[in-house]
Amino acid sequence: MKNPTIRxxxxxxxxxxxxxxxxxxxxxxxxxxxxPTGGRGSKANxxxxxxxxxxxxxxxxxxxxGYAPTPGTLRAPDVAVGxxxxxxxxxxxxxxxxxxxxDTGQDEADLALKISELLAAGTRYVWVVRLTGPRRVEVHExxxxxxxxxxxxxxxxxxxxxxxxxxxxxYDPQAAATAALRNLLQRQGYRDLDEVRGEGRTExxxxxxxxxxxxxxxxxxxxxxxxxxDGRGMIADAAMRxxxxxxxxxxxxxxxxxxxxxxxxxxxxxxx
Numbered sequence: 001m002k003n004p005t006i007r008x009x010x011x012x013x014x015x016x017x018x019x020x021x022x023x024x025x026x027x028x029x030x031x032x033x034x035x036p037t038g039g040r041g042s043k044a045n046x047x048x049x050x051x052x053x054x055x056x057x058x059x060x061x062x063x064x065x066g067y068a069p070t071p072g073t074l075r076a077p078d079v080a081v082g083x084x085x086x087x088x089x090x091x092x093x094x095x096x097x098x099x100x101x102x103d104t105g106q107d108e109a110d111l112a113l114k115i116s117e118l119l120a121a122g123t124r125y126v127w128v129v130r131l132t133g134p135r136r137v138e139v140h141e142x143x144x145x146x147x148x149x150x151x152x153x154x155x156x157x158x159x160x161x162x163x164x165x166x167x168x169x170x171y172d173p174q175a176a177a178t179a180a181l182r183n184l185l186q187r188q189g190y191r192d193l194d195e196v197r198g199e200g201r202t203e204x205x206x207x208x209x210x211x212x213x214x215x216x217x218x219x220x221x222x223x224x225x226x227x228x229x230d231g232r233g234m235i236a237d238a239a240m241r242x243x244x245x246x247x248x249x250x251x252x253x254x255x256x257x258x259x260x261x262x263x264x265x266x267x268x269x270x271x272x
Contacts, residue, residue: 015068015090027113029072040131041078041103047176048079048099048129051169054183057162060084067091069121075114077126081160094121096160099170103131115140125157129170137167162186221253225260225269234266243270 011029018024024031037045045063053061062084066076074090077098083091098118102111115126119142126140137149149155149167156164163183169175185191222244229236236244247253256269263269 010072014071015066015074016071018066018074020066020088024074025066025076025114026068026072026074027110027117032110034076037101038103041101044101044103044129044131044171045078047173048101048170051165051176051179051183052079052081052097052099052161054180054187055081055161055163056183056186057160058082060086065091065095067094067118067121069094069117073117073121075117075121077118081157094118094123096122096124097157098123098126100126100128101131102128106132124160127155127170131171135168135171137170218248218250218253221250221257222247225253225257228257228260229266229269232260234260234263236266236269240266240269 011026011031013026013029013031015026018026023034025034026032049061049063052058058081060083061079061081063079064076065080065084066074067080067083068074068090069092075094077095078101079099080095081097081099083093083095085091095118100111100114111128115128118126119140124142128138128140130136130138135151137153137155139147139149139155151166151168153167154164155167155170163179163186165179166175169179225244226236226241244253244256247256259269
């Protein structure tokens with residue numbers, strides 16, 4: 001990318017003269033008006049922040065974070081990845097990765113200048129998502145020629161992001177949700193959704209086996225009570241059998257089993 005022509009001379013403004021919320025950025029001391037974002041752009045900003053901010057290797061990310069690498073420069077990428085401290089005020093330096101959305105009415109000259117200034121300040125990648133015309137992402141990398149990626153292509157930022165993701169993840173809600181879910185699962189120690197499902201199936205089988213063993217033990221104890229009574233010539237009537245069937249407490253069944261071995265009348269089985 002050719003460097004754009006910088007405004008002649010240094011302008012009169014410094015970054016410390018602007019407050020958070022002022023609708024301006026600064027380039028070489030000159031103010032650049034930044035108006036509110038339209039509906040399509042605002043949705044895209046949120047989508048991009050979700051995908052990039054949840055990557056398991058990202059420790060900090062922000063939206064419209066103001067960077068002041070020099071006193072006369074103040075730039076705020078739509079989404080910044082890295083170097084976003086949890087503190088008020090403009091941030092010194094620049095983010096390793098900056099994401100910009102270009103929609104209807106984009107000032108191309110200022111966008112080119114902003115990209116140039118971010119790269120000069122230390123940003124490694126500036127990704128520009130084009131929301132007009134064919135959807136695409138322009139990849140600006142320090143020291144490299146600009147390249148264009150289209151839907152179906154993969155984006156990656158080695159050393160900044162752990163995961164690569166599809167171009168459409170930066171503007172399509174469904175693709176973004178898929179990428180963000182993978183990121184969030186990895187933050188919890190899972191590889192992907194398939195691993196979670198596999199763990200669930202394994203745990204379910206283990207729980208099922210444990211429940212089966214427990215129920216089998218209860219059934220054996222019920223049968224043992226009846227066998228002892230029968231062996232001692234005592235017949236359990238229907239009411240006794242129904243009560244035994246309702247009991248699922250192994251400890252209680254063991255107490256009745258011991259009592260069955262010593263009582264003289266089956267009717268006394270359930271007495272305290």
